[in-house]
Amino acid sequence: MAEERAAETTGGGGAGPAGGAADPAADVYDVVVIGAGPVGEVLAGRVSEAGLSTVIVENELVGGECSYWACMPSKALLRPAAALADARAVAGARQAAAGELDAAAVLARRDDFTHDWDDSSQVEWLDSVGVPLVRGVGRLAGELRVAVETSDGSSRVLTARHAVAVCTGSRALVPDLPGVAEARPWTSRNATSASEVPARLAVVGGGVVGVEMATAWQALGSRVTLLARGEALLPRMEPFAGELVAESLREAGADVRTGASVTALRRPDPGGPLTVALADGGEVEVDEVLLATGRGPRTEDLGLVTVGLEPGDWLRVDDSCRVDEVPGGWLYAVGDVNGRALLTHQGKYQARVAGDAVVARFRGETAAGGRWGAHAATADDEAVSQVVFSHPEIASVGLTAAEAEARSVRTRVADADLGAVAGAALYADGYRGHARLVADADRGVLVGATFAGPAVAELLHAATVAVVAEVPVHRLAHAVPAYPTISEVWLGLLAQLRG
Numbered sequence: 032m033a034e035e036r037a038a039e040t041t042g043g044g045g046a047g048p049a050g051g052a053a054d055p056a057a058d059v060y061d062v063v064v065i066g067a068g069p070v071g072e073v074l075a076g077r078v079s080e081a082g083l084s085t086v087i088v089e090n091e092l093v094g095g096e097c098s099y100w101a102c103m104p105s106k107a108l109l110r111p112a113a114a115l116a117d118a119r120a121v122a123g124a125r126q127a128a129a130g131e132l133d134a135a136a137v138l139a140r141r142d143d144f145t146h147d148w149d150d151s152s153q154v155e156w157l158d159s160v161g162v163p164l165v166r167g168v169g170r171l172a173g174e175l176r177v178a179v180e181t182s183d184g185s186s187r188v189l190t191a192r193h194a195v196a197v198c199t200g201s202r203a204l205v206p207d208l209p210g211v212a213e214a215r216p217w218t219s220r221n222a223t224s225a226s227e228v229p230a231r232l233a234v235v236g237g238g239v240v241g242v243e244m245a246t247a248w249q250a251l252g253s254r255v256t257l258l259a260r261g262e263a264l265l266p267r268m269e270p271f272a273g274e275l276v277a278e279s280l281r282e283a284g285a286d287v288r289t290g291a292s293v294t295a296l297r298r299p300d301p302g303g304p305l306t307v308a309l310a311d312g313g314e315v316e317v318d319e320v321l322l323a324t325g326r327g328p329r330t331e332d333l334g335l336v337t338v339g340l341e342p343g344d345w346l347r348v349d350d351s352c353r354v355d356e357v358p359g360g361w362l363y364a365v366g367d368v369n370g371r372a373l374l375t376h377q378g379k380y381q382a383r384v385a386g387d388a389v390v391a392r393f394r395g396e397t398a399a400g401g402r403w404g405a406h407a408a409t410a411d412d413e414a415v416s417q418v419v420f421s422h423p424e425i426a427s428v429g430l431t432a433a434e435a436e437a438r439s440v441r442t443r444v445a446d447a448d449l450g451a452v453a454g455a456a457l458y459a460d461g462y463r464g465h466a467r468l469v470a471d472a473d474r475g476v477l478v479g480a481t482f483a484g485p486a487v488a489e490l491l492h493a494a495t496v497a498v499v500a501e502v503p504v505h506r507l508a509h510a511v512p513a514y515p516t517i518s519e520v521w522l523g524l525l526a527q528l529r530g
């Protein structure tokens with residue numbers, strides 16, 4: 032992890048130290064960062080490496096949601112099931128992989144990835160890049176000031192000479208259902224950190240968290256009921272993605288219901304099971320319920336009124352992640368808290384872009400805005416990449432066909448059966464998967480791609496490069512995928528786009 036963050040900051044910023052010296056006694060720094068999740072860490076490292084004195088405030092664990100209750104533990108829970116499914120999909124290996132997952136071993140491996148919820152190694156990294164950590168709750172206290180209620184109960188005010196970056200992330204939204212408090216529902220935090228496997232688990236929400244956690248806990252031995260109120264799972268992706276995942280979850284034994292709206296929760300005996308009531312009059316009895324019903328910004332208790340903003344709102348930013356409503360140009364909001372793209376890699380991209388914009392403005396230079404400018408997070412709008420680590424994996428970048436049409440793009444869409452590709456057939460017996468490219472017919476470039484199937488995650492970056500670089504479709508014909516890999520699906524897709 033430390034090496035990864037080191038790589039994030041190497042090469043950023045340009046010239047050597049140019050900022051003002053930190054004045055820890057007066058608590059004055061060039062830049063104050065609130066929130067040491069992945070985004071705050073990258074931003075702090077970036078501006079500090081460029082020579083600006085920087086301090087970071089964190090009230091829970093350095094590393095944030097991603098390291099302890101989101102990306103890392105969820106993927107640690109999912110990976111063993113994917114490895115087992117891969118082995119079982121190949122005759123010869125299947126015979127050697129007849130047993131069940133060892134849930135206790137999976138949970139122990141997950142605990143290794145979260146370092147048992149200890150952030151010492153991440154604090155060491157901050158030390159190594161010379162960014163002091165203040166543990167406590169940070170709140171804006173007017174222009175360029177952050178009041179910190181420190182973990183030891185004292186308070187201090189940090190003053191920024193140049194910029195404050197809010198990187199406070201998001202939290203799970205819990206719908207205000209009757210009985211919700213007594214039911215003690217799981218949020219994503221419980222679903223990623225639980226130390227026991229519930230016999231029966233209801234998952235409410237058919238988005239990414241719902242799908243991934245239903246996949247993980249079904250594989251770990253729970254009987255999962257997935258309740259999605261819409262007509263499909265993964266509704267923001269190409270329709271075939273949710274269809275393949277629903278089919279696979281059902282084959283694994285999960286009860287997947289779409290059009291299922293939850294109206295109440297009841298847990299009459301605190302130690303007993305709970306009932307999930309549905310709008311159609313039906314009920315589901317389970318031992319735990321996970322509410323995977325979306326995220327809200329962590330801005331309720333952030334002192335936003337002191338700078339004229341509304342508590343609880345997403346922080347609206349320009350493409351350099353600067354909060355344009357606040358005069359003076361000193362306030363930035365980066366990562367989940369700005370609502371642009373709730374993904375770690377997109378947030379870290381914003382942190383690189385915003386960090387470099389902070390440095391440029393500090394030096395009196397004009398930030399390079401404009402589409403694909405060095406200080407504009409253009410990819411948030413045009414080329415967000417994402418992998419859903421379900422079975423099968425779903426990997427997507429850019430626009431779906433429906434999104435492109437909604438933006439009045441004249442589209443050309445190519446579809447292919449991944450199972451028909453030699454590399455896929457070798458990868459798994461009876462490989463099931465699908466791929467789609469979406470092209471802008473007028474410009475002759477790709478605007479989106481989606482792959483659904485085992486092991487497609489690593490196919491994604493080629494598509495991301497093609498979308499971001501706006502490589503003409505006719506030139507992509509010269510990018511030859513190796514034989515026999517799953518990437519050969521590009522050949523059939525491109526033939527359709529050129530034909």
Ligand SMILES: Cc1cc2nc3c(=O)[nH]c(=O)nc-3n(C[C@H](O)[C@H](O)[C@H](O)COP(=O)(O)OP(=O)(O)OC[C@H]3O[C@@H](n4cnc5c(N)ncnc54)[C@H](O)[C@@H]3O)c2cc1C
Pocket residue numbers: 065066067068069070071088089090091092093094095096097098100101102103105106167168169170198199200201219223240329332333365366367368372373374375376377378
């Ligand atoms: C279950 C789950 C799985 C996910 N899996 C993936 C995945 O596989 N890949 C992916 O790209 N994304 C994934 N995400 C999304 C990813 O977790 C977020 O996009 C990412 O964590 C955002 O980073 P951040 O730094 O903006 O916020 P966070 O990680 O939320 O960090 C914010 C930090 O700020 C601190 N903080 C908040 N308020 C204050 C305050 N007032 N004072 C001091 N500190 C404060 C918090 O304690 C926290 O440490 C997942 C999300 C969930 C819920």
Ligand SMILES: NC(=O)c1ccc[n+]([C@@H]2O[C@H](COP(=O)([O-])OP(=O)(O)OC[C@H]3O[C@@H](n4cnc5c(N)ncnc54)[C@H](O)[C@@H]3O)[C@@H](O)[C@H]2O)c1
Pocket residue numbers: 206235236237238239240241243259260261266292293323324325326372373374417418419420
């Ligand atoms: N592998 C990954 O990249 C990964 C994994 C997990 C999360 N994430 C990120 O985290 C974000 C949050 O994920 P999420 O799944 O919590 O949110 P989401 O917005 O993707 O899905 C929430 C779902 O809950 C449904 N819902 C909302 N209120 C409801 C209610 N009262 N009753 C029933 N259903 C309700 C919505 O219709 C929606 O389909 C995602 O946008 C994603 O970017 C990424």
